[in-house]
Amino acid sequence: MAYSQPFPLAQPPPKVQPPTYGPDLAVRLICPECRDPNPAIVEEFSSGDLVCGTCGLVLGDRVVDTRSEWRTFANDEGDDPSRVGAASDPLMEGMEQLDTTISFRDGGSGIARELQRAASRSQASRSERNLLQAFRDIASWCDQFSLPKTISDIAKQLYKRSDEEKLLRGKPLDAVIAACIFIACRQAHVPRTFREICNLTHVSKKVLGQCYKALEQAFNLTPGASATTDRHLTTPAAARGPEDLLVRYCNHLDLPPNVQPICSDIIIQARELGIADGRSPVSIAGGAIYFTCHLLGKVKSAKDISTVAGVSEGTIKLVYRLYYAEKEKLVKEEWVKEGKADLSRLPVDSFSK
Ligand SMILES: [Zn+2]
Incomplete structure (x- = not known):
């Protein structure tokens, strides 16, 4: 991210002439066999050899192939991406992304450590x-x-x-x-x-x-601000409610898939009625799961739920008691008619306080 200079500097920074690098033109390559002053030296990229074009003597091996890894269609793509590096990462913008790693193997001369220290000092601020x-x-x-x-x-x-x-x-x-x-x-x-x-x-x-x-x-965070889904548009109050936790908890408890939507309905209904108001989302989720599994006959112990949700058994049972007191309002009639739910399955509110 580039920030513009807010105020002009009193003295413009002195321009430093960057040193120019170029090939040393005094060095000449000739073939030791033919000693031709104008040698025809060929780079054989396929074998990685440097070959004299006149007599065929191999002058060097391990030639680095400097050509690009792909064909370029410079007219279509603008800049010529003739060399590759790591994929650009917007999070690392403006940072040096290419680095050097120095081997530990130096044949016992100890120079690797020196080099590593020097490299790490120069590497990054x-x-x-x-x-x-x-x-x-x-x-x-x-x-x-x-x-x-x-x-x-x-x-x-x-x-x-x-x-x-x-x-x-x-x-x-x-x-x-x-x-x-x-x-x-x-x-x-x-x-x-x-x-x-x-x-x-x-x-x-x-x-x-x-x-x-x-x-x-x-x-200025609002829950779910990054991706507003329909659910959050229609019920803004439900954002970041206990329902969001249910999916995961029900999964961890190995509950059948029909438990979670019913549990979610119960929580929403309870919120509208003001039941268990002010309890934390985690305790409500725990208590509601406990309530729903008993209602649907897929019993899980309060201990199991407590382990998954990370709230105490006491808190789960407390929320359960609040739900139990209003069970007729929370359980929809159609669930009972369809035979899914049965109010008599709910354990009677007889927990020791
Ligand atoms: Zn030659």
Whole structure:
């Protein structure tokens, strides 16, 4: 990203004449066999040899093929892309992307270490190194969490923005990265809870919360702002609700596919009636799954749900009790008529408090 100079400089910077490089014209190649002052030396790219065109003597091997790897149609494509490099990465814009790696093998002379030290010093400035390190951390954490590349890319973008705009100066790098991954998951509609991110990154919930708050304000984030789907248009209040967590939890619990839509309906109905208002989305999701599996006769223990959702059994049962008290309003008649649901399957509210 190029920023224009906001104010003209008082003194224009002195122009440095770049040194010019060219071939040393004093060196002449001749064939030692024919000693022709005007040698016809041929580069045989197919075999990698340098051959005298007159007598056929091989003058050198391992010729580097300098021709391009593809045919160019310069008229169609504008610039002549006659050489290749790595694919360009918009996240690394303005950074040196080609680097040198120096081998460790130096036959015991110790020169490799010296060379490596010199190369690493010249390679990248400190801020670029930090950025690359952060990108590596984001990628590896997303891998550990089985998050796709789109999410790690969003997280990298967020990190780069926060780094450029110095939004989180002084915060630990881990926490900033964790907050970026958290936001990226939400933007991609696969939300993870604070607790899950904390468990993954070993960042304390408090610090993560602070970083998240700062980023949220800076980027003016609204849940799902990056991709507005119909569902979020019709029910803006439902965005980032417990329903978003259901798909994953139901999958992890190995529940049949019909459980999740019914559970989602129950949660929406409960929200409209103001049942379990103010509970966190995770506890509502946990309690609603517990309620729905019993209703549909696919019983899962509160302990299993607690492990998957990361909330205590007590919280799950608390939400369940609130739902149970209003069960007639929450369960649609058609479910009972179709034989899917049965209110008598619900365990009676007799949990010890
Ligand atoms: Zn010759």
